[in-house]
Amino acid sequence: MLDGLVGKWKVIGCQLNGVWLPYSIFQEFRYSFLKDDTFRLDWAELSFPQYVGGFPKSKTGKVVFGSDQKPAEIDLIPDEGPFANKHLAGIYELDHDVLKAIFSFPGTERPKVFHTTQGQVFEIWQRVD
Numbered sequence: 001m002l003d004g005l006v007g008k009w010k011v012i013g014c015q016l017n018g019v020w021l022p023y024s025i026f027q028e029f030r031y032s033f034l035k036d037d038t039f040r041l042d043w044a045e046l047s048f049p050q051y052v053g054g055f056p057k058s059k060t061g062k063v064v065f066g067s068d069q070k071p072a073e074i075d076l077i078p079d080e081g082p083f084a085n086k087h088l089a090g091i092y093e094l095d096h097d098v099l100k101a102i103f104s105f106p107g108t109e110r111p112k113v114f115h116t117t118q119g120q121v122f123e124i125w126q127r128v129d
Contacts, residue, residue: 002065004094005033013124015116031125037063039076056088057081073110074101097127 011026030042039061058078064087066073071091078084089110090103101123102111108119116122 002094005063005099006035007127008032008129009099009125010128011123012126013122015122017118017120018116026123030128033063039063056083058084071112071114076103099125099127101125 056078061078064075086106088103092101
């Protein structure tokens with residue numbers, strides 16, 4: 001895991017399919033990135049079937065880093081739920097204690113910019129530890 005990502009993060013902004021979501025949908029999600037290249041998502045069970053809140057829909061999973069070019073590549077691979085063992089292909093940018101990342105759902109091309117299109121979710125996270 002990249003040292004700069006290790007720690008706990010809260011979601012402070014979320015865009016799905018090109019639309020910014022209300023804060024009440026994602027305000028309780030807390031991601032942890034661990035040194036063993038895994039993630040944990042607190043409150044993942046609050047994801048509702050009719051919208052993609054807590055989009056991995058899994059409490060745990062793997063983190064895979066790709067190219068270091070700008071923007072850098074990152075994939076989440078959830079352990080459970082509808083996306084179990086599938087790559088959520090993404091890009092990310094870390095600016096001190098603010099992390100922005102955009103991920104494509106399986107079957108959708110990896111994003112190239114920080115604005116969603118259909119089949120993508122963009123989250124902005126702030127470090128909380």
